[in-house]
Every structure is written in C-alpha cells, then in structure tokens.
Amino acid sequence: MSIGKRIKKRREELGYTQEQLAEKMGYKSKSTINKIEAGINDITQSKITAFAKILKTTPSYLMGWEDEESEIYKVDTSILTDEELAEFNKVTGVNKQLFFEDIDEEHDMALFKQAVIDILIKQRKKK
Incomplete structure (x- = not known):
C-alpha cells in the first residue's frame, strides 16, 4: 500500500474529510490532499511527520515500514479486576x-x- 493510500485510510478511520485534513496540515485546499492520496504529489519528510501526528499514527506506518499501526500508546488493562x-x-x-x-x-x-x-x-x- 502506498503512502497516499495509508494517509487516506487513516483519514477515513478518524472520520476526517479531505478539507479537514488539509486545514490541519495548513494546506489551502483539499486538492493537495487529494493529489497526495492519489500518489500524484510527493511529500517531504517533515510533512510525513506532520501527517503522522495529525493522523495519530507513526511515520513508519505511513511509510509502509510497519505492516500495521503501532500499538505504542495502548495501555494494558489486563492487570485490573x-x-x-x-x-x-x-x-x-x-x-x-x-x-x-x-x-x-x-x-x-x-x-x-x-x-x-x-x-x-x-x-x-x-x-
């Protein structure tokens, strides 16, 4: 899966529209997000980090270095009654x-x- 498809997947999982994600990223319109998700526009390393933060995931996941999202922020409640x-x-x-x-x-x-x-x-x- 491409970085654009991973961004789209996380955006949709979080219920963000392209407009909302564009606003959070500081882009002027949703067309930039559309082009990134379609694989037309490349993004810089700093933008990958910004996307990861806004999409509540890791740069590694967006880059495809991890098959699934990191569970780094999961809290183990199994020890509780x-x-x-x-x-x-x-x-x-x-x-x-x-x-x-x-x-x-x-x-x-x-x-x-x-x-x-x-x-x-x-x-x-x-x-």
Missing part, C-alpha cells in the same frame, strides 16, 4: 471528555491512563 476496569473506564472516559477533548496527543492520554492504572493498583494494595 473487573471492578477496577469499570472504574478505569469511568474515570478516563469522563476526563477525556472534560480535559482532553481538544488534545490530539495520544501520548498524553496514554500517560494519563497509565497514571489511573497505577492509582487503582495502589488502592488494591491498601485494601
């Missing part, structure tokens, strides 16, 4: 809506989720 997992989902869901709605940084959200897990585990040890 059912009760703890319910609390985790409640806390992280509410806080994402209240505090992280406009933040595109998956890294920040992953750190927040890991902190919640750490707190739940400390509470478990105190019981």
Whole structure:
C-alpha cells in the first residue's frame, strides 16, 4: 500500500474529510490532499511527520515500514479486576471528555491512563 493510500485510510478511520485534513496540515485546499492520496504529489519528510501526528499514527506506518499501526500508546488493562476496569473506564472516559477533548496527543492520554492504572493498583494494595 502506498503512502497516499495509508494517509487516506487513516483519514477515513478518524472520520476526517479531505478539507479537514488539509486545514490541519495548513494546506489551502483539499486538492493537495487529494493529489497526495492519489500518489500524484510527493511529500517531504517533515510533512510525513506532520501527517503522522495529525493522523495519530507513526511515520513508519505511513511509510509502509510497519505492516500495521503501532500499538505504542495502548495501555494494558489486563492487570485490573473487573471492578477496577469499570472504574478505569469511568474515570478516563469522563476526563477525556472534560480535559482532553481538544488534545490530539495520544501520548498524553496514554500517560494519563497509565497514571489511573497505577492509582487503582495502589488502592488494591491498601485494601
């Protein structure tokens, strides 16, 4: 799969239109995004990094060096009990809506989720 097709795939997965992606990337119109997705226009290394950040993926994925998207920001909740997992989902869901709605940084959200897990585990040890 080409870089343009990977960009299109991620754009669609995130529900962005070409216009929205063009605006986030600082392009004047969607035609640039259309040409990139169609493989007509090449993009620079710095633009690949910018696309990766906006599309919440890695440059390696966009370049085709990884077959699937990186799971780097996935948080392991398997160590939580059912009760703890319910609390985790409640806390992280509410806080994402209240505090992280406009933040595109998956890294920040992953750190927040890991902190919640750490707190739940400390509470478990105190019981």
